Amino acid sequence: MESLITSCCIIRDNKVMLNDRLIYYQENISKFADFAKSVYKQANISYPKFYKMDSVSKLGFLATELVLQERTIAGYLPEKVGVVFANASSSLDTDMAHQETIKDRSGYFPSPSVFVYTLPNIVIGEVCIRHQIKGENAFLISESADAKMICNYVNELFDNDRVDACICGWVEVLGGQFFSLAMLVEKPEHYIPTDGIIKFLPKIFNVEHVNLFLKPN
Amino acid sequence: MEELIEKLKKEVIAQLNLEDISPEDINPDSPLFGEGLGLDSIDALELIVLLEKNYGIKIEDPKDGKKIFFSIRSMAEYITENKK
Numbered sequence: 001m002e003s004l005i006t007s008c009c010i011i012r013d014n015k016v017m018l019n020d021r022l023i024y025y026q027e028n029i030s031k032f033a034d035f036a037k038s039v040y041k042q043a044n045i046s047y048p049k050f051y052k053m054d055s056v057s058k059l060g061f062l063a064t065e066l067v068l069q070e071r072t073i074a075g076y077l078p079e080k081v082g083v084v085f086a087n088a089s090s091s092l093d094t095d096m097a098h099q100e101t102i103k104d105r106s107g108y109f110p111s112p113s114v115f116v117y118t119l120p121n122i123v124i125g126e127v128c129i130r131h132q133i134k135g136e137n138a139f140l141i142s143e144s145a146d147a148k149m150i151c152n153y154v155n156e157l158f159d160n161d162r163v164d165a166c167i168c169g170w171v172e173v174l175g176g177q178f179f180s181l182a183m184l185v186e187k188p189e190h191y192i193p194t195d196g197i198i199k200f201l202p203k204i205f206n207v208e209h210v211n212l213f214l215k216p217n
Numbered sequence: 218m219e220e221l222i223e224k225l226k227k228e229v230i231a232q233l234n235l236e237d238i239s240p241e242d243i244n245p246d247s248p249l250f251g252e253g254l255g256l257d258s259i260d261a262l263e264l265i266v267l268l269e270k271n272y273g274i275k276i277e278d279p280k281d282g283k284k285i286f287f288s289i290r291s292m293a294e295y296i297t298e299n300k301k
Contacts, residue, residue, distance in 0.1 A: 048237050051236040
């Protein structure tokens with residue numbers, strides 16, 4: 001049976017869309033860090049580690065945080081929740097920031113806190129630490145946002161009974177441009193509206209629906 | 218010494234991205250790690266970089282770190298004793 005997208009957050013074009021609702025918009029953005037900080041504050045998140053994260057981790061963290069504000073994963077075993085993200089530029093944004101700290105031999109002060117983020121899958125670690133997730137995880141790289149790749153990978157996890165729920169999507173930041181899609185995917189039998197109110201009509205987790213979310217508005 | 222302590226507080230906040238903390242929140246005698254500011258091992262490395270970059274002080278023996286980075290005051294005392 002096909003799984004369902006039960007909560008979904010899209011962050012791009014200065015906007016944050018959560019389950020088809022516009023929840024944040026900032027007209028002028030000078031730096032991604034400032035935009036991320038504004039979203040963090042607006043969402044009433046309290047997690048000081050956020051400020052230490054690199055841009056990819058901040059973006060993936062925020063999108064996941066919002067997704068899980070609408071749908072809890074508390075009922076799942078930590079080992080049965082997976083996280084699968086993908087992007088095109090890996091950790092290049094942070095790699096370049098690190099390179100800035102080491103390019104000048106006379107001022108050679110590599111920053112340990114920048115260096116630890118020079119891997120793309122660190123964002124998954126941040127999400128797992130925050131939500132005590134211990135299931136399967138993977139960070140995939142492809143030239144462009146690839147719904148088929150994400151769907152195939154996540155569906156394999158469901159088909160092989162490795163996960164009962166999976167947070168997945170796209171987290172891309174490079175040179176001030178950013179785009180994130182985070183989805184919570186659950187088996188239909190686990191989908192019960194927690195408070196009897198349907199805030200978001202679940203969508204079947206397939207290439208067609210994921211492509212709709214990935215497509216620029 | 219008090220002037221250096223206030224300067225160090227600001228530098229530590231900036232270096233470690235402690236955006237929710239202001240200099241007034243930091244007791245110069247409170248432990249920086251564990252119960253104090255709750256810093257972690259990466260923060261410890263950043264403090265080592267801070268000493269080298271801002272004060273030209275290189276910590277040769279890592280075992281000294283525990284004593285030097287116990288608090289803002291212990292850092293200030295170490296800087297005063299070792300600044301080049």
